[in-house]
Amino acid sequence: METNECLSDNGGCWQDKAANVTACRDTFRGRVCECPTFNGVQFKGDGYSNCEPAGPGKCLINHGGCWHETRNGKTFSACQESGDQNCKCPAGFRGDGVKKCHDIDECKERKACQCPECSCRDTWGGYDCTCSGDLLYIKEHDTCISKTTVQAKAAWAAVWGILVALVIVAAGSYVVYKYRIRSYMDSEIRAIMAQYMPLDSQGEVPNDSHEDHPLAH
Incomplete structure (x- = not known):
């Protein structure tokens, strides 16, 4: 009678009980310890004591170990x-x-929030930095600046944005205008040429002049 060797102590193979993944695979010749592919993620290792997820999606399986x-x-x-x-x-x-x-205690190790007006409070995985008075903390520069300065910069950014948009619209309008003028001139030139130049389909105009013939004597 054939038995499933993986049911007894997982066949001695690697197993991740938290993710419910095992390297044990039962075959007609007996169990095989082979790192599996689970939910599209390939595990790599010896199959007995170690199998680790590898490649894209590995962090989805128990955070990749x-x-x-x-x-x-x-x-x-x-x-x-x-x-x-x-x-x-x-x-x-x-x-x-x-x-x-x-x-890491960024405040204690003085890794951030070190400006004179700054007040640092450590949090799990980060920190909170506040400024005294009517100031705003700018994390990218680790400094405090006036709200009025921020508002002024935002206003100037808006003005520059409007100016750039106007320049783009004006340039686009000029290109369209030049295109229309050129199309109009091309059509006028074709009309004039059609009036004063014969078309290829009309053939040559016959010559009405008579050839001189010698007088009969």
Whole structure:
């Protein structure tokens, strides 16, 4: 009687119980430990002690075997879809990317929010930076600027946008105008040529002059 060897201790093959994936495959010759393809994702390894998802979509399978954690509805994962490293701690974290990624305290390590008017508060995977008084924090430049300055820049950006749009419309109108003028002149030239030049289909105009004949004597 044939038995399924994979039912007993997973046949001694690799298994990921969390993702419900196994390398054990039962055949008529016995079980085979072979890294599987699961939900379109190819696993690679020896099939006995190790199988890791590889290629596109690997992070969909248990985060590619990398570290991941969810807090307050926010999830971070160290799985990398591309690149040389399969597991790499995301921005705001530090660690091996496989077993653990620790939150970086950007405020304590003075990595951001260091302007004189800035007030830094560390968060899990990031930080919050606020400015004193009537100022706005610009993360790209790590500085605080006046709201009036921001509004002025936005107004100038709008003015420049309108000017550029007007220039484009004017240039387009000029091109259309030149095209119409040229088409009109071409049609006038063809009409004049039709009046003063014979058409090819009309043949040559016969010559009414008589040839001189010698007088009969």
